[in-house]
Amino acid sequence: MADAVFETDFPDLKLLKRGKVRDLYDLGDALLMVATDRISAYDVVMPDPIPGKGAILTQISLFWFSVMEPLVENHLIVADFPAECRPYADTLRGRSMLVKKTRPLPIECVVRGYITGSGWQSYLQGGSVCGLVLPPGLAESGQLIEPLFTPSTKEEAGAHDINIDFEETVRRIGRPLAEKARNLSMAIYCRGAELALEKGIIIADTKFEFGQAEDGRLILIDEALTPDSSRFWPVDSYRPGGGQPSFDKQYLRDYLTSIKWNKRPPAPRLPEAVIANTREKYLEALRRLTGTAPDYI
Secondary structure, three states, X not given: OOOOOOOOOOOOOEEEEEOOOEXXXXXXXXXXXXXXXXXXXXXXXXXXXOOOHHHHHHHHHHHHHHHHXXXXXXXXXXXXXXXXXXXXXXXXXXXXXXXXXXXXXXXEEEEEEEOOHHHHHHHHHHOEEOOEEOXXXXXXXXXXXXXXXXXXXXXXXXXXXXXXXXXXHHHHHOHHHHHHHHHHHHHHHHHHHHHHHHOOEEEEEEEEEEEEOOOOOEEEEOOOOOOOOEEEEEHHHOOOOOOOXXXXXXXXXXXXHHOOOOOOOOOOOOOHHHHHHHHHHHHHHHHHHHOOOOOOO
């Protein structure tokens, strides 16, 4: 297992931005996207990385990008990295992608197939999620009659994303683009949930990001159906009526809740056991989905 990568430092490359997890470099005609081992919870980056997490996320995303090619174009460029990247090959191995430049949509496209998390809290308070009224009597973690498109704002690290309804999405990006993003999100989720179920994983919910190419095409960007962007539940232990065991960052959220963290920066240090258990859950998701885990993770 390689050392954890909390932050990259490539002096010969132009750093464009650091997100909650990914460092983005401008290579001129393309971008270099590097998934670090940072982990966030409640939109706050933790001070301790999860070793190998960035490579796990990258390998899962590559798997899904391939699966979803018949449904949606993605931002991956299949080509050798430019010469200026070679000095950093050891750090980049398995955790980086050469990607197309796009204009990212200013919203996150969330799809929920099960009622849990903030959706469950919203349902308890008012019987609806993002303006969509749901039937009474639903159980926590219960499967919805059909998946819901429940978008949110896209905030910077340290600020909480805000759930919005579809009409607010229309006001922000226009109806044609909002409908396209919704339809693509639902199609990707349904295909992914079906395939994951065959591999023993329930994808309870997930979020996608899209960008526009120069000609206006909508392209899937960032990541796809990973334990960072989704809730993964093992099929064999699924029982509606409460929280579920998972292969995602819910374990970390539960720990942070147990120590009564206020969900605001600065985030607390993580015990070694929490780091190790989180890593193992992410690895299990990779193994189940792809059937393998590279030895460098």
